[in-house]
Amino acid sequence: MQGTVLILDGVATSRIMLRVQLSAAYYRVVQATALAGVAELVRRTRPDVIACAMNLPDGDAITLRQRLRHDPDLDAIPVIAITEENDRHSRIRALEAGIDDVISRPLDDPLLMARVRNLVRSRNNAEVQVLREATGHPLGFSEPAQLFAPPQARVALLTATEARGARWQNDLRTACPHFLTVHRTGDILALLSAPGADAVVLDLGARGERDPLSLMAELKARAVTGGVPVIAVTETGDARAAADALERGADDVLERGFCPQELALRLDQALRRKARADLLRRSVRNGLRAAVLDPLTGIYNRRYALPHLARVTEEAQASGARFAVMLADIDHFKQVNDRFGHPVGDAVLVETALRLQSLLRPSDMLARVGGEEFLVVLAHTSPASAALLAERLCREINGRPYRLAGLQRDLPVSISVGLVLGPSGGEGLVATDMSANDLITRADRALYRAKAGGRNKVSTFPEAA
Incomplete structure (x- = not known):
């Protein structure tokens, strides 16, 4: 079944001929003779296209189009107006009224089917776009x-x-x-x-x-x-x-x-x-x-980061590739907000994101996953390279004080990093079944140890293998 077409025509012979043409093309056909009760019929049958005679016993195709337009649930259903042969005036009136298409009698079968298919195709494309747009509204x-x-x-x-x-x-x-x-x-x-x-x-x-x-x-x-x-x-x-x-x-x-x-x-x-x-x-x-994206820093947010880490984990477990996960947290960030205000705190977050991103490869992922917490995912990296990069990230933050607008002096900033190495798999090794949340939990434990050990340092969780 290709779809449903509602035929609206007060002349029985015209209705029958059109039904035969559409049924032969495997369309489900619904029929009505007048505008009375048509809105309820449309809601019940949900046609893909309405083929309506230009003139009806209680109105015309233009009236139908106007009634559908006033109902948001029915407005998107395309309408084909069927006019009499050589009735150019009715064709123009129908198009001026916003009717989607007009075809004249006698109805050429291939042309009729082509027009119906074209309208169904256009409507389906529009519905996909509207669905995607509507999905965005709950997300704001x-x-x-x-x-x-x-x-x-x-x-x-x-x-x-x-x-x-x-x-x-x-x-x-x-x-x-x-x-x-x-x-x-x-x-x-x-x-x-x-x-x-x-x-x-x-x-x-x-x-x-x-x-x-x-x-x-x-x-x-x-x-x-x-x-x-x-x-x-x-x-x-x-x-x-x-x-x-x-x-x-x-x-x-x-x-x-x-x-x-x-x-x-x-x-x-x-x-x-x-x-x-x-x-x-x-x-x-x-x-x-x-x-x-995080609206403040412009880097990824948690909504993107967690599925990304899950994909990296799955690929690594399948291929045996190594990867690493870091959680980096700005030290004493609350004191920055309390002492200098939230605008300065926001500037610190932006500068920190810029500095971290400057040391990462294009294939690496950086996300802000908390107030002052950043997640780094390094795909296809060795334990030695990951540890070296974690130390470089710390030095990049604490090696140069932050020069921020509105402050009379430079502001020293440091970060602590918790590092965990992703599980390895492949010949001779058994992959550890760890989820993205498991890895973040381990990185968070390592970060806690770095904080407890004096901050401004890297702590590595024991490798899982």
Whole structure:
């Protein structure tokens, strides 16, 4: 089963024909005849797409779209409006009202299936992004997405001839506010090597140096243009070319030829979807970064450090590689806060993180796991190298007093370090089954001994082997 489609049509014969087409493509079909009770039906059946006749006994497809929009649980369900043949006015009205797609009777089977699949694919991609964004809210790092009015965008018109491109450009100027550039299909390499378009309009009608459908696949396969919406324009009535374009990745298609007003509306829809997707991606990327970094020092936090240590431990036990774990704690840090205030204490933490990080390899991990406590994980290191580095870290902190803004004199700072060597495995040796928490507990015991022994020193936990 490919998904569920709700058919909303008051004409029985139209409903039956559409049901037969969709059922043959293995869609689950739900049917209704009017708007009355449709919200409850949608909640119960959760359709992936709604195919709605433009005119209904108690309303129309625009009314349906408005009702769904006012319900946050139903707003994301895409709607296809089905208009009568050659009813251009209804097509424009539907697109102006925000309906996701419009198709006219008689319904071409391949084109209908391609449009349904395209909307389902777009909805699934959007749901993944929304789910990732929603995951961030409990963690406190994501802001709600905003609705975007389409700004002035850069739209590339990719046509077989410059004359056709110039004609489209001139006609579109009165229909949309976007910055339009004309490119020949034979110059696609220039478009790919110098990306910058926010959307591409691809001419499928005139055959030039390249097959336009192969250009479609190339645009969608390239990293620099794969996320750019592409709207294909066919010759009037070429439903097969329109269906092929959608199957090859087109975001939308005008199967009834070039129409400036319709193209402008479809461009706005595509750019709005792209803007929202870009916002969600940025939100997720920034949120994930904020979730694993300490906001004061910029190094990793405990949320990142513990899974990282667990992965290093598992890999070492499987491969026999050695590794080391350190807990470093700033000595007498409470006195710094009490005597000079928390802003100075924060500056000490930042400087300490910078100094520790300066001695570590790119493969090493440094995290702030407590108020003044830092965790260091050294993968693929020998016991001698780990011990040497621990001593160097101590000297890096206590060897040069801290010169901080707001203080009249330099501030001496030192750290104590607890070192534990990770278990070894491999031929002739038996790996000790220790978790990340076990290793941190042992490093904490070693740190306690360093503190009890006078501070500003390294204490090593007996090696586990």
